[in-house]
Amino acid sequence: MGLLHRIVRNDAMKIDPPEIYSWHVLLLACSACFGGMLFGMDIGIVGGVLTLPAFKSQFGIAGLSPTDAANLSANIVSVMQAGAFAGALIANPISDRIGRKPGLYMVSVLTIVGVIFQSASSGKLAAMYIGRFISGLGLGAATMLTPTYISENAPRAIRGALTGLYQLFETTGAMLAFWINYGSLLHLTGNSTWIVPLSMQALPAILLSVGMFFCHESPRFLARRDDWEQASAILSKVRSLPIEHPYVQTELQEMQAQLEEERALIGGNSWWDIQREMWTISGNRKRALISIFLMVCQQMTGTNAINYYAPTIFTDLGVTGNANSLFATGVYGICKVVGCALFLLFLADSLGRKKSLLGSAIAMGLCMFYLGFYVRFDPPKLGSAVPPAGYIALVAVYLFAVFFQFGWGPVCWIYVSEIPTARLRGLNVSLAAATQWLFNFVVARATPVMLTTVGNAGYGTYFIFGSFCFAMFFFVWFFIPETKGISLERMDELFGVADFKNIEDVGVAAQHAEQEKAHEIQIERLNPHSA
Numbered sequence: 001m002g003l004l005h006r007i008v009r010n011d012a013m014k015i016d017p018p019e020i021y022s023w024h025v026l027l028l029a030c031s032a033c034f035g036g037m038l039f040g041m042d043i044g045i046v047g048g049v050l051t052l053p054a055f056k057s058q059f060g061i062a063g064l065s066p067t068d069a070a071n072l073s074a075n076i077v078s079v080m081q082a083g084a085f086a087g088a089l090i091a092n093p094i095s096d097r098i099g100r101k102p103g104l105y106m107v108s109v110l111t112i113v114g115v116i117f118q119s120a121s122s123g124k125l126a127a128m129y130i131g132r133f134i135s136g137l138g139l140g141a142a143t144m145l146t147p148t149y150i151s152e153n154a155p156r157a158i159r160g161a162l163t164g165l166y167q168l169f170e171t172t173g174a175m176l177a178f179w180i181n182y183g184s185l186l187h188l189t190g191n192s193t194w195i196v197p198l199s200m201q202a203l204p205a206i207l208l209s210v211g212m213f214f215c216h217e218s219p220r221f222l223a224r225r226d227d228w229e230q231a232s233a234i235l236s237k238v239r240s241l242p243i244e245h246p247y248v249q250t251e252l253q254e255m256q257a258q259l260e261e262e263r264a265l266i267g268g269n270s271w272w273d274i275q276r277e278m279w280t281i282s283g284n285r286k287r288a289l290i291s292i293f294l295m296v297c298q299q300m301t302g303t304n305a306i307n308y309y310a311p312t313i314f315t316d317l318g319v320t321g322n323a324n325s326l327f328a329t330g331v332y333g334i335c336k337v338v339g340c341a342l343f344l345l346f347l348a349d350s351l352g353r354k355k356s357l358l359g360s361a362i363a364m365g366l367c368m369f370y371l372g373f374y375v376r377f378d379p380p381k382l383g384s385a386v387p388p389a390g391y392i393a394l395v396a397v398y399l400f401a402v403f404f405q406f407g408w409g410p411v412c413w414i415y416v417s418e419i420p421t422a423r424l425r426g427l428n429v430s431l432a433a434a435t436q437w438l439f440n441f442v443v444a445r446a447t448p449v450m451l452t453t454v455g456n457a458g459y460g461t462y463f464i465f466g467s468f469c470f471a472m473f474f475f476v477w478f479f480i481p482e483t484k485g486i487s488l489e490r491m492d493e494l495f496g497v498a499d500f501k502n503i504e505d506v507g508v509a510a511q512h513a514e515q516e517k518a519h520e521i522q523i524e525r526l527n528p529h530s531a
Contacts, residue, residue, distance in 0.1 A: 012156050013158075017245075028153055028216075034204045036165075036169040040169065041200065042135065042177075052193050054193045058123040059072075060123075080136040085140060088436075091145055101217050104208060107142045110141070114132065118132060138205070144430045147429055149218055150163045151425075161344045166413050168344055171337045171405065174336065178329045178332070232248070254490070257489070287419045288420075291420075295436040295439065301465060302468070305447040305461070348410065358407075362469070364469040365466045
């Protein structure tokens with residue numbers, strides 16, 4: 001992976017051993033990230049399915065008033081968020097007990113069961129709701145487990161890019177979903193136009209199970225269980241270095257020091273002890289609150305309003321015809337994938353977390369405000385050609401997708417999984433994921449109503465989301481520290497919870513070992529008979 005050294009620009013990349021950036025850790029991250037694709041496939045598919053004539057007829061949406069139809073559509077979408085909220089909270093105690101890898105297997109099973117219910121619902125809303133809720137349990141658990149598992153395995157210099165793969169797989173899933181919807185509309189007839197797309201939601205769950213079969217447990221989870229022999233063996237394998245290598249040994253020392261510091265602060269492993277450790281220690285409380293507010297902000301950008309209701313929004317912007325609307329939505333998905341890939345490859349671990357959040361907040365706010373002004377002052381007219389300002393509005397939607405992937409999409413997941421202390425990582429990510437799903441629910445439930453009630457053609461909706469984007473700039477400026485290139489254990493040092501001054505940096509330790517080895521070789525060459 002020599003290419004990484006030419007792309008990633010941070011201090012850790014300069015001093016850490018090149019062996020640790022192997023294909024093994026990349027494939028491990030990709031296998032787990034099929035959990036992110038579950039989310040993307042769901043939000044992409046359901047948004048398109050809700051607009052299909054056969055689905056509307058089968059579930060009685062076609063005969064409802066616009067407001068009642070919007071409420072029913074919102075209910076179908078929102079039931080999944082309710083399940084995901086519960087799944088994100090339940091995943092933490094389960095994964096802390098049985099491990100990250102078995103937890104991801106559980107995600108696959110729940111999702112597949114839920115998809116079966118949805119696909120076989122045959123116009124019965126109760127069956128659809130049950131299926132959506134069960135799938136939601138799996139999706140919510142995945143949002144907690146996938147970033148946690150990857151961050152606990154990833155080398156520090158590229159942790160941002162590897163954890164951010166979660167967002168890339170999510171956007172890829174959404175893009176595939178948009179085109180699945182489009183293809184179903186063109187080539188299928190009757191109820192198969194919605195049954196096939198809903199069934200395809202099981203594909204990422206199957207791939208997740210297959211991928212995790214070849215992966216191992218998180219070394220940091222094993223360290224928490226005091227299984228240091230297994231943790232050492234797995235860390236050595238992930239880093240592609242022998243167990244006795246100074247880099248591996250120093251990383252293990254950091255894990256041990258962090259766990260000892262945590263246990264000394266509170267002691268005990270009960271649920272109440274963990275809660276006390278999170279909320280009574282200033283540095284831990286600050287990290288928990290930052291994680292929660294980041295996820296609130298992520299949802300209030302309006303991104304999932306567009307994800308769920310993109311076909312409806314494109315129709316409001318003047319794109320006529322169901323096929324044309326779904327096609328425009330598919331292009332939107334491509335923009336998201338390309339934007340996220342470019343960010344992870346070139347900027348996530350070079351530009352850093354904070355600058356990415358600041359820049360993307362302003363850019364997204366400008367896009368939303370343009371959409372609001374366009375819909376307010378030059379709204380599209382039914383049957384008329386899209387005006388020049390309308391085409392700019394379509395570009396603004398696509399640019400919004402790219403800007404979101406340049407900051408608030410991947411960075412939030414990177415940040416909330418890397419800043420917590422070892423004992424609190426699962427709980428911290430669980431709370432962040434549950435917050436994300438709660439506000440995902442709020443946005444999904446409110447958006448269709450907002451688009452019909454907040455001003456003509458819902459122009460006020462865009463001003464509301466744009467205002468949140470601008471406000472987020474100031475939140476990041478004052479409260480978010482930079483974390484690129486810092487090891488997971490030294491996050492405690494950054495937030496004032498621990499002191500690692502007596503432990504050498506892992507990269508520096510490896511460099512010193514290499515220098516000593518080179519020095520010994522030089523001495524042997526100069527004195528071949530000294531032995």
